[in-house]
Amino acid sequence: MIPPVLPTYNRAPLHFVKGEGSWLIEEDGRRFLDMGAGIAVNALGHSHPDLVAALTEQGQKLWHLSNLYEIPQQEELARRLVEATFADTVFFTNSGTESMELAVKMARKYWYESGKPEKVEIIAFDGAFHGRSSAAIAAVNTEKMVKGFGPLLPGFKQAKWGDWEALSALITDETAAVIIEPVQGEGGIRPLEPAEMKALRALCDEKGCLLILDEVQCGVGRTGKLFAHQWSSITPDIMMVAKGIGGGFPLGAVLATEEAAKGMVAGTHGSTYGGNPLGCAIGNAVIRKVADAGFLEEVARKGSLLRQKLEGLVAGNPEVFEAVRGQGLMVGLKCKLPCGELVQAAYGKELITVPAADNVVRLLPPLTISDEEIGEAVDRLDRAAKAALETTKAG
Template sequence: MIPSVLPTYSRAPLHFVKGEGSWLIEEDGRRFLDLGSGIAVNALGHAHPDLVKALTDQAQMLWHVSNLYEIPQQQALADKLVAATFADTVFFTNSGTESCELAVKMARKYWYDKGHPEKTEIITFSGSFHGRSSAGIAAAGSEKMTKGFAPLLPGFKHLAWGDHEALYAAFDETTAAVLVEPVQGEGGIRPMPDQCLKGLRALCDEKGVLLILDEVQCGMGRTGRLFAHEWAGIAPDIMMVAKGIGGGFPLGAVLATEEAASGMTPGTHGSTYGGNPLACAVGCAVMDHVADPDFLAGVNRRAGHLRQKLEGLVADHPDIFESVRGSGMMLGLKCKVAPADFVKAGYAAQVITVPAADNVVRLLPPLTLSEDEIAEALVRLDKAATALEAHPA
């Protein structure tokens, strides 16, 4: 008999009932150190007092009115994002998947309105993940994402990650945009080198196509800058955001320049819940923290310490790990064992990690992870690795 919850996840037998900062409490009372943050969502940890206050204050006032009316909290969050980024305008969604849908529509509508309806194709890269909608799985293109869901949405050209010659050759008269994650998350914590991101921006300018960045997982302070592309000193035309922007409350956004968004006129897109007062009140509270230079300096300092300790962990367990990679608080342990086995060993050691492709285990802790919690994290990760060495799966 099928369970009442559709079985599309192989769920761990854990039942968390409370969260406190970097900690999750199981219903049996065990305390787990959360190095997953709900897959890079709980940027400020669990039950952060500023987020709790923003949510409860707004909940006592107004929850939902729809986008048929002006929403002050939405305007406030849009203003904060525009002031802090390349963007001139913002549309709010409920998720990264919805942000992908709009980013694709925006790029194609831009060229249609410019008198080039033939420019519909979007270049994407192997290992990418852009959500599980029809556009998202078609953009990623991997068999894991697309098998059984044909016919796929057309209009995407898939290139191998890091194949510069193929990238140069891929542009033609139908190319509308390039879509890329500055740091691949699901793909195994693979950062695009700064020089490559600079080169990609220059190539898009040379060819006259739009650059779309997917910063759903690597944005909102995750790499030690508000957005990962800032490290390369470039700016996109369109950017997808979600996960950390709501600090745990469902919220996403598409940021764009005035030029790139010029085709999105009244009636071309909409969302019933997107940008509702509750979500945007929380989003404003998140931005007040993660856009603060002092906060980001602390993230970078503690992320450097965490990485140093992880390098030691890898050296101590050469049969379990190969290397550490990533940026800021978006780190990956390249494994010699199956990532799922290490994640399971972590459950026994009461530490939460997240599996990814390319034999990588992701560490995506709250950006507020303390020095003492870093020390405890290493104790628990070491315990998990030691257990796997003693009893290989």
């Protein structure tokens, strides 16, 4: 018999009842060190006092308004994002998937309004993840994502990650945009080097198509910059944001230049919940904290510390791990054992990690994690690795 909750997740048998900073408390009292942060969502950890205060204060005033009216909290958050980024304008959503849908619509509408309605194709990359809507799965077009959900929406192509010559050959007069994650998350923590980002920007300019960046997972301070593309000093035309921007509250956004957004006039798009007062009050609290230069410097420093300790972990467990990759506090451990076995073994050491493609274990801790907690996490990973290896040899 089907359970009341649709069984689309393989859930771990854990029942967390409370969160404190980098820690999750199970109902039996066990304390788990959270190196997943809700898959890069809880940017400021669990129950951060600034977010609790913002939620409480706004919740006592006004939760929701239709976008038929002006929303001061939304305007404040949009202004903060515009001042801190390449963008001239922002549309607020509820999720990364919803941000993907608007990014695709915006790119196509731009070319329609520019007198080139034939430019509708979007090129994505293997290993990408842009959500689970019909457009998002068509963009990626892997068997895991699309099997049984056909027919797929037309207008998407896939390029090989890092093969810029192949990408160049795919771009035609019908190409509206290229979409890419500066650091792939679900694909196994694969970062683009600054030189590659610059080459991609130049290619899009040369070929006459827009560049869409998906910073849903790698944005909002995760790499030590407010957004990951800022390490390369390039700017996109359109950018998707979600996850960390709400610190755990469902919130997303699409940022764009005035030129790229020129087709999105009144009536062309909307969202019932997107940008409501409660969500934007929390988003403002997140951005006030994360956009601070000192905070971002600390994220970068802690990312270097984590990387250093993980390199030692890999060296000490050569039968379990192959390499470390990533940037800032978005790190992947390429495994030799099945990564799922490492995730399970980590549960046994009261540590939360996240599996990814390419046999990678993701580490996406709260940006507020302490040096001591980083050391504790790597120690628990070491014990989990040894336990997983022992189990494998025994089996």
